[in-house]
Amino acid sequence: MSLPDRQPPRRRIAIGNWKMNKTVSEAVSFVREVSGALSGDHGIEIWVAPPFTALAAVAAALEGTRVGVAAQNLFWEERGAYTGEVSPSQLAEAGARAVLIGHSERRSLFGETDEGVARKLRAALDHELMPVVCIGETLDQRTAGDMEAVISSQIAKGLEGGTPVPAGRLVMAYEPVWAIGTGRVATAGQIAEVHRLIRDRVSAILGAEASGTPILYGGSVTPDNIVELAGIDELDGVLVGGASLKSDSFARIVRGLAGAAEIK
Numbered sequence: 074m075s076l077p078d079r080q081p082p083r084r085r086i087a088i089g090n091w092k093m094n095k096t097v098s099e100a101v102s103f104v105r106e107v108s109g110a111l112s113g114d115h116g117i118e119i120w121v122a123p124p125f126t127a128l129a130a131v132a133a134a135l136e137g138t139r140v141g142v143a144a145q146n147l148f149w150e151e152r153g154a155y156t157g158e159v160s161p162s163q164l165a166e167a168g169a170r171a172v173l174i175g176h177s178e179r180r181s182l183f184g185e186t187d188e189g190v191a192r193k194l195r196a197a198l199d200h201e202l203m204p205v206v207c208i209g210e211t212l213d214q215r216t217a218g219d220m221e222a223v224i225s226s227q228i229a230k231g232l233e234g235g236t237p238v239p240a241g242r243l244v245m246a247y248e249p250v251w252a253i254g255t256g257r258v259a260t261a262g263q264i265a266e267v268h269r270l271i272r273d274r275v276s277a278i279l280g281a282e283a284s285g286t287p288i289l290y291g292g293s294v295t296p297d298n299i300v301e302l303a304g305i306d307e308l309d310g311v312l313v314g315g316a317s318l319k320s321d322s323f324a325r326i327v328r329g330l331a332g333a334a335e336i337k
């Protein structure tokens with residue numbers, strides 16, 4: 074596989090995906106703690122993704138800090154009869170500047186498809202929300218030797234919605250389904266292989282200027298494995314679930330990614 078050169082400067086990104094955890098008051102006290110713990114300049118883009126209910130309060134609590142606010146999902150329509158859904162402009166006004174799209178829990182538990190991912194991607198771009206497109210294979214797919222086909226298809230269908238994606242606006246996250254919440258982290262070799270594949274496919278669809286697209290890894294990232302993960306050349310950052318819920322643990326992951334602190 075021939076790979077396009079990556080464009081410097083390289084971004085390093087850590088996102089805490091809280092999933093369906095934390096009330097508004099819990100969320101606000103958490104971000105106060107974490108933004109204090111991360112006040113130094115680590116050179117890392119730091120994001121938290123609270124539930125919808127806490128977005129506005131978290132955004133207000135983080136104003137003036139280096140920590141950004143991401144939503145965990147969005148709907149592509151602007152308004153209307155879509156009970157239970159949240160529009161891109163509602164998210165933006167609540168203070169979100171990024172959004173997770175196509176997380177595997179959305180796909181497996183709520184029936185999201187690659188076609189839906191493409192529509193959500195377009196909606197996020199139209200509303201200046203940084204899209205974080207999540208892809209990944211199941212264990213059965215990997216065991217059957219289908220990883221490459223699955224990842225390639227998720228990218229092709231998810232990104233080819235007819236919308237040009239401006240360079241620098243997209244973030245991809247590789248989250249093998251078998252590594253999410255299982256304590257079973259992918260190996261460095263597996264991550265490097267898939268991240269190279271993602272970079273190749275994204276560049277093939279979006280053009281060489283997309284070769285610098287940051288590619289995050291997610292799936293059982295912890296303070297104990299972040300140093301090894303941070304050493305993988307193809308990895309630009311991490312999407313962290315369970316270990317992002319405690320401020321100390323999330324701060325250690327950010328510092329580990331930065332290589333700025335010793336992880337004990």
Ligand code: PGA
Pocket residue numbers: 090248252253254255256291292293294312313314315316
């Ligand atoms: P985990 O979740 O870190 O708890 O494995 C990652 C994710 O689902 O984004």
